[in-house]
Amino acid sequence: MDETGQPPKIGALDIFLAFAQISISGFGGVLFWAHRVLVEQRRWLSDREFVDLLALGQLLPGPNVFNLSIMIGDRHAGLRGVFAAMAGFMGVPFLIVIGIAMLYQRYEALPLVQSGLSGMSAVAVGLLIANGIKMAMVLPRHWRPWLFGLLAFAGVGALRWPLIGVLAVLAPLAVATSWRRGR
Amino acid sequence: MERADILALFLHFLMLSSMAIGGTQTVMPDMHRFVVDAHGWITGKQFADAYALAQAAPGPNVMYVTLVGWQVAGWMGAVATTLALIIPSTVFTLMFARVSARNPDAPLGRAIRRGLAPIAIGLTLASAWILVRSVNHDWRGYLATVLTVVIATRTGINPLWLILAGALAGMAGLV
Numbered sequence: 001m002d003e004t005g006q007p008p009k010i011g012a013l014d015i016f017l018a019f020a021q022i023s024i025s026g027f028g029g030v031l032f033w034a035h036r037v038l039v040e041q042r043r044w045l046s047d048r049e050f051v052d053l054l055a056l057g058q059l060l061p062g063p064n065v066f067n068l069s070i071m072i073g074d075r076h077a078g079l080r081g082v083f084a085a086m087a088g089f090m091g092v093p094f095l096i097v098i099g100i101a102m103l104y105q106r107y108e109a110l111p112l113v114q115s116g117l118s119g120m121s122a123v124a125v126g127l128l129i130a131n132g133i134k135m136a137m138v139l140p141r142h143w144r145p146w147l148f149g150l151l152a153f154a155g156v157g158a159l160r161w162p163l164i165g166v167l168a169v170l171a172p173l174a175v176a177t178s179w180r181r182g183r
Numbered sequence: 184m185e186r187a188d189i190l191a192l193f194l195h196f197l198m199l200s201s202m203a204i205g206g207t208q209t210v211m212p213d214m215h216r217f218v219v220d221a222h223g224w225i226t227g228k229q230f231a232d233a234y235a236l237a238q239a240a241p242g243p244n245v246m247y248v249t250l251v252g253w254q255v256a257g258w259m260g261a262v263a264t265t266l267a268l269i270i271p272s273t274v275f276t277l278m279f280a281r282v283s284a285r286n287p288d289a290p291l292g293r294a295i296r297r298g299l300a301p302i303a304i305g306l307t308l309a310s311a312w313i314l315v316r317s318v319n320h321d322w323r324g325y326l327a328t329v330l331t332v333v334i335a336t337r338t339g340i341n342p343l344w345l346i347l348a349g350a351l352a353g354m355a356g357l358v
Contacts, residue, residue, distance in 0.1 A: 024241045027343035059296050060279055061203045062272025063245045070276040082273065090269055093242025094249055098261060100240050101253045104232065112354055119353020120235040122324045123345050125314045126331025127238065128208060132307040133336050139301060148298075149305035156212045157309025160220065163213035167202055167302070175298035182294050 010044065010076040012084035018042060019069045019088030024096070034065045044072065066090065144181075148174045184224075184256040189263050192218070192255060196248070196267035201275075205303025207245040207268065211310040214251060215317070224255045227317030234314060239346045320358075327358045 018037055025033040031054075038045050045053065057067035066089055073085030107113045139145045148170055155166040195217050199210040211234075218224045233254055237247035245268065252264030318324070331345055352358045 023243060026243055027239075027241055027341065030243045055296065056279070056292075057276070058205065059292055060272065060275045061201050062268070062275070063207050063243055065243065066245070066269065066272055067276045070273050071280045074277060074280055082277065086269060086273065089243070090265065093240070093246050094261070094265055096242055097237060097240050097246040097249050098253060098258075100236055101233075101250055101261075104236060108232075115353040115356060115358075116350040117232050117235055117353065118318060118320070118324065119327065119349040119351070119358040120239060120346050121231045121314065121318045121349075122320060122327035122353075122358050123331045123349030124231075124235045124238045125311050125318075126328040127335055127342050127345065128307060128311040128314065129328070129332045130335035131208070132304050132311065133332070135300065135304045135307065139304070145297075145301035147301075149301035149308075152302040152305030153309045153312070156306055157312040160212070160216055162216065163199065163202060163210060163306075170302055171299060174302055175295050178298035179291070179294035182290060182297065 012073075012077045012080040014042075015069075015073050015077060015081050016084040016088040018044075019073075019085050020092045021088075022065070022069075023089045023093050030065045034068065038072070044076075144177060145174075148177075184260070188222075188224075189256055189259050192224075192252065192260060193263040193267050196252075196264050197271060200248075200268045201271040203272075204299050205306070207248065208310045209303050209306035211247075212306065212313045214248070215313050218251060218255055219317075225251070229254050231314050231317040235346075239343070239350070323358050327352065 022030055022033045022037050025037075035050060039047055039050050053068050053071055054064060056071070057064040060067050069085035069089045070082055073081030073083075075081070077084065104113075136149070139149075152166060152170055155161045155170075156163055196214065199213055200207065203210045215227070215230055219227050219230055230251060233250035234247045237250050238244055240246060248268045249261050249265045252260035252262070254260070256263070315328070320328075327349060331349070334340060334345060335342065349358065
């Protein structure tokens with residue numbers, strides 16, 4: 001809000017810059033920066049709105065913060081805003097990551113690069129497991145959700161079945177179960 | 184790489200990202216299955232490298248999808264997998280946001296979220312499993328992984344520091 005009490009107009013360029021900032025700052029994850037930039041610095045969203053939009057983003061396929069960026073772009077500047085959000089959030093990191101890929105291709109064979117990458121991989125796997133554990137902390141203490149999680153892990157991870165088949169069976173069952181219990 | 188292969192890559196990733204509820208790490212096992220096991224376009228090691236590099240790079244972690252595309256087919260592959268990643272996400276979000284953005288706590292939405300959460304967790308751990316199997320670590324690699332899990336779940340440390348420590352430990356021959 002400025003002094004006249006009017007909310008400031010948020011244009012496509014602002015949206016591009018905000019999401020480029022979030023995206024590039026996001027070493028090892030962007031959620032922290034999304035909150036910092038959108039809620040604390042630019043005040044485009046309240047805390048409550050942020051959580052609501054994020055929950056919505058989690059329901060939709062794809063990266064959660066990316067979905068959030070699309071919603072905010074659309075809300076403030078329509079389709080232009082959507083493209084601005086996309087270009088900021090994905091476009092800039094796209095170029096950076098390609099630059100890294102070129103370096104990788106050139107130096108991949110060097111022993112030092114190899115050993116550094118193997119250390120990084122070991123950590124990256126650990127971060128992924130930690131991510132899964134944190135998500136699991138909020139599950140209800142009941143065997144049913146754990147069973148669905150275990151079946152998903154076994155089918156896709158251990159048995160390497162195609163995801164589409166596993167989800168086609170598990171997802172409707174899981175949603176129906178939680179729907180019946182939630183009522 | 185043939186044009187038909189790039190189209191196949193694009194279409195498969197398009198289908199996967201339409202199903203990526205709970206984050207893009209949930210479809211990683213199937214991406215791996217498609218490009219490494221089914222087609223042999225890249226090795227499991229290259230796949231794991233792409234994932235590790237994307238974690239270290241500035242930008243969202245999902246950029247590993249772009250890197251996998253790049254490793255399979257250069258610029259064309261990178262563009263194909265990146266577009267496949269963002270198109271379904273954007274379309275679904277716009278449709279959903281315009282229809283019912285006001286009510287994320289509607290009973291059906293809640294049932295879907297709660298029902299799918301454990302599956303997303305199972306798939307996230309499946310992704311970790313696939314990555315572990317792709318890199319030939321000895322016990323020191325596993326120790327680094329376990330240490331990371333402990334530190335990352337117990338502290339709020341920025342993950343980048345851990346990745347940097349991993350790279351240094353690797354270069355020093357510790358991992």
